[in-house]
Amino acid sequence: MGKPPEVRGNDSSPPWVSNAVVIVAIGANVYQHRPMTSVQTSDQRTLAYLAGIPVERVKGVGAVATKQLASEGVLTVADLLLTAPRRYLDRSQLSELATTPVGEIVTVGGTVTSFSKRRISRGRTMVEARISDGTGSVRCVWFNPYMKLEVGEEVALAGVIDPYRGSLQMKSPAIDRLNKLRPAETGRVLPIYNNVGGLKPDKVRDVVVNALGRSVPIVDVLPETILDELDLVDRTYAFSTIHAPDSLSDVAPARRRLIFDEFLRIQMALKVRAYDEFESQVGVQNSVKGELFNRFIESLPYRLTDAQVRVLDELLADMGARTPMHRLLQGEVGSGKTVVVVSALLTSVESGHQGAMMAPTEVLATQHYLGTEIALEQAGMAPQRNDVGPQGTGSLFADEPLTTRPVRIGLFTGGRVTTNFVEGDVSRKRGLGWLADGTVDIAFGTQALIQTDVEFLSLGIAVVDEQHRFGVEQRVVLRDKNGGGGVPDLLLMTATPIPRTLAMTLYGDLTVSVIDELPPGRSAIVTDAVPDSADIEIDRRIRAVVTNGQQVFVVCPLVDDSDKVEARSAVSEYARVRTALPDVRSALLHGQMPADEKSDVMHRFRAGAIDVLVATTVIEVGIDVPNATLMVVRTADRFGLSQLHQLRGRVGRGEHPGACLLSTDATTADGERRIEAMVASTDGFELAETDLEIRGQGTVFGGSQSGAHDLHLGDILLDHALLDAASTVATAAVAEDPDGPLVTDVMHEVAVLFGDSAQWLTRS
Ligand code: ADP
Numbered sequence: 116m117g118k119p120p121e122v123r124g125n126d127s128s129p130p131w132v133s134n135a136v137v138i139v140a141i142g143a144n145v146y147q148h149r150p151m152t153s154v155q156t157s158d159q160r161t162l163a164y165l166a167g168i169p170v171e172r173v174k175g176v177g178a179v180a181t182k183q184l185a186s187e188g189v190l191t192v193a194d195l196l197l198t199a200p201r202r203y204l205d206r207s208q209l210s211e212l213a214t215t216p217v218g219e220i221v222t223v224g225g226t227v228t229s230f231s232k233r234r235i236s237r238g239r240t241m242v243e244a245r246i247s248d249g250t251g252s253v254r255c256v257w258f259n260p261y262m263k264l265e266v267g268e269e270v271a272l273a274g275v276i277d278p279y280r281g282s283l284q285m286k287s288p289a290i291d292r293l294n295k296l297r298p299a300e301t302g303r304v305l306p307i308y309n310n311v312g313g314l315k316p317d318k319v320r321d322v323v324v325n326a327l328g329r330s331v332p333i334v335d336v337l338p339e340t341i342l343d344e345l346d347l348v349d350r351t352y353a354f355s356t357i358h359a360p361d362s363l364s365d366v367a368p369a370r371r372r373l374i375f376d377e378f379l380r381i382q383m384a385l386k387v388r389a390y391d392e393f394e395s396q397v398g399v400q401n402s403v404k405g406e407l408f409n410r411f412i413e414s415l416p417y418r419l420t421d422a423q424v425r426v427l428d429e430l431l432a433d434m435g436a437r438t439p440m441h442r443l444l445q446g447e448v449g450s451g452k453t454v455v456v457v458s459a460l461l462t463s464v465e466s467g468h469q470g471a472m473m474a475p476t477e478v479l480a481t482q483h484y485l486g487t488e489i490a491l492e493q494a495g496m497a498p499q500r501n502d503v504g505p506q507g508t509g510s511l512f513a514d515e516p517l518t519t520r521p522v523r524i525g526l527f528t529g530g531r532v533t534t535n536f537v538e539g540d541v542s543r544k545r546g547l548g549w550l551a552d553g554t555v556d557i558a559f560g561t562q563a564l565i566q567t568d569v570e571f572l573s574l575g576i577a578v579v580d581e582q583h584r585f586g587v588e589q590r591v592v593l594r595d596k597n598g599g600g601g602v603p604d605l606l607l608m609t610a611t612p613i614p615r616t617l618a619m620t621l622y623g624d625l626t627v628s629v630i631d632e633l634p635p636g637r638s639a640i641v642t643d644a645v646p647d648s649a650d651i652e653i654d655r656r657i658r659a660v661v662t663n664g665q666q667v668f669v670v671c672p673l674v675d676d677s678d679k680v681e682a683r684s685a686v687s688e689y690a691r692v693r694t695a696l697p698d699v700r701s702a703l704l705h706g707q708m709p710a711d712e713k714s715d716v717m718h719r720f721r722a723g724a725i726d727v728l729v730a731t732t733v734i735e736v737g738i739d740v741p742n743a744t745l746m747v748v749r750t751a752d753r754f755g756l757s758q759l760h761q762l763r764g765r766v767g768r769g770e771h772p773g774a775c776l777l778s779t780d781a782t783t784a785d786g787e788r789r790i791e792a793m794v795a796s797t798d799g800f801e802l803a804e805t806d807l808e809i810r811g812q813g814t815v816f817g818g819s820q821s822g823a824h825d826l827h828l829g830d831i832l833l834d835h836a837l838l839d840a841a842s843t844v845a846t847a848a849v850a851e852d853p854d855g856p857l858v859t860d861v862m863h864e865v866a867v868l869f870g871d872s873a874q875w876l877t878r879s
């Protein structure tokens with residue numbers, strides 16, 4: 116790595132005056148992990164220290180520049196240092212115009228010798244300039260009316276050079292304006308910055324170099340041993356080199372270090388949160404694999420798959436431990452998550468506690484409830500009707516042998532409560548009473564379970580299904596509903612596969628279990644794509660399935676026709692299907708229908724009274740109708756990849772194999788890639804990786820629950836090895852000493868650098 120390059124700039128300026136009080140104030144405000152121990156002095160310039168110095172203090176930053184920088188969140192000297200160049204111009208690599216090859220992409224540099232603008236046809240403006248580098252010259256044209264160059268200014272051009280009327284020409288080359296270079300910047304490699312909030316790239320470079328000159332050397336947070344082990348350069352070298360490299364080959368190691376630091380901040384924050392919320396807490400300790408559990412497993416009409424057994428063991432190990440579980444359960448649709456989760460809920464019940472399972476929709480919550488009710492009946496564990504008992508025979512906290520003990524469950528949605536031990540629905544008030552006094556062993560429900568009036572007598576485990584549909588706050592509220600002692604176990608589950616690197620960044624505070632195997636006897640779903648106009652072919656496929664006595668979903672992106680979006684709507688597709696297939700029993704289902712009408716349609720479809728259900732994505736999650744074997748998706752390129760995969764998972768859940776038919780005119784390249792991926796693969800994790808590739812991490816993160824907004828240089832796919840390394844370092848540091856210098860220093864950085872955007876980390 117060598118010694119840091121000398122930083123050219125205001126070498127004579129004094130270092131920053133200590134501003135430690137400000138830093139500590141900001142830090143305490145944002146993240147109150149524990150009091151800051153180390154106070155920085157001016158000869159100990161850490162990154163956190165530099166984050167306490169406003170950009171105004173940098174030479175060359177006036178009121179206007181301050182505003183411009185602030186508009187893109189660059190507020191402090193640290194923010195400036197973290198503003199990495201977009202690319203570099205290596206002057207030693209510039210082609211000489213006299214010998215530049217034609218027809219290839221090249222970078223050339225030179226001086227503007229002429230510049231003119233003129234109107235051409237249809238109001239367009241052509242800008243023409245001639246650039247010379249002493250060996251030759253090139254004519255450049257752009258069709259940008261706002262472009263303005265000055266004769267005599269120095270520029271670099273990237274593009275293809277073509278012969279033109281006996282001379283050379285570049286059409287619309289990328290241009291970097293290198294004018295007004297200060298003597299310090301005439302080294303071999305010139306960093307090129309983005310425009311920041313209107314502050315021109317040249318000016319950004321000036322300001323960053325000024326800031327850097329007064330900031331180095333920067334104290335490193337990482338000890339020498341970790342730097343050596345991971346082959347990372349130190350911070351002073353990294354910042355100096357990224358902004359003022361001696362040679363282009365030095366940039367990569369510098370970048371690598373800065374990317375590692377980005378990942379480390381996020382991973383450290385997640386691991387510290389896991390420590391604060393779970394690992395340092397006293398949980399509800401469960402006795403595992405007892406009578407109730409064993410009876411339930413033995414009563415199942417099938418054997419658990421190896422993956423189910425492994426994941427269940429992981430869950431039970433957590434549940435039996437002193438610290439509360441914090442785990443994410445991933446598994447494809449149909450992989451058998453439900454039985455695993457119910458086993459975990461029963462484990463809590465037989466340890467003398469209650470369980471709760473929250474789902475994002477009423478349909479899903481109801482399905483979990485009904486599925487569990489049936490399973491309990493099969494296992495001979497269902498209570499007598501109207502056996503409410505004041506804590507008498509068979510009730511939760513009596514000294515009753517568990518072998519004879521029935522399990523009482525309740526469904527809490529909106530204002531109604533349904534149970535497996537009282538005939539008919541009861542009022543919410545009465546139902547809540549049963550949670551508070553322990554009459555109900557397991558509660559299923561929607562957000563209705565996390566209202567303020569809900570209190571459990573002794574909640575042992577909280578399960579949150581399709582957890583990404585809940586906010587970060589919502590998923591932990593359930594956990595705080597425990598009236599008894601100890602922090603309940605928390606199990607989040609999702610049927611939407613998340614690539615490993617994404618899971619690490621979004622849920623680095625959770626341990627992940629994956630059921631990566633489907634129960635035997637499932638045949639893979641065959642997927643075909645047809646043009647969106649292929650109504651006749653589609654109807655033929657629908658008829659064939661219905662004639663076989665099976666059912667069909669037809670899913671459309673829109674509820675009703677729209678002037679703005681060209682896509683099939685459920686309303687018009689339903690009308691079309693009714694006309695084209697008059698003898699087939701069809702029905703319409705979408706989110707804008709009244710709730711009772713929706714549940715009536717769903718009920719009739721489930722009962723087999725409807726053959727074809729034309730719907731929107733209301734059916735995306737969790738609907739389980741084993742007799743449905745064909746999923747038709749209209750204008751399929753309108754859907755995201757994970758959505759398509761979810762939809763496809765609605766069929767082939769019974770004894771008959773499923774099929775999926777995508778109708779599309781894929782109008783975009785991304786849309787086309789999604790359809791191709793769907794036809795090629797049924798593996799959810801593979802599709803999720805493809806999705807991440809297509810969309811890029813920026814859009815995948817979205818929402819406020821991720822630290823990805825704080826990733827500037829790092830890319831979780833390209834830099835996954837550094838992400839792994841950062842995660843390992845953070846885990847080890849917290850395990851060794853959550854109050855140690857590495858944890859404290861990095862958390863200090865998190866606090867001062869992420870500012871308000873660190874809310875996602877601190878909320879709990
Ligand atoms: P998920 O919740 O992961 O989508 P489910 O738990 O609903 O999947 O399981 C889907 C179907 O597979 C259910 O009908 C369930 O009874 C059945 N099933 C679960 N595990 C097994 C298994 N090991 N062998 C056979 N069938 C299973």
Ligand code: MG
Pocket residue numbers: 398399400401433434435436437438439440604
């Ligand atoms: Mg536990």
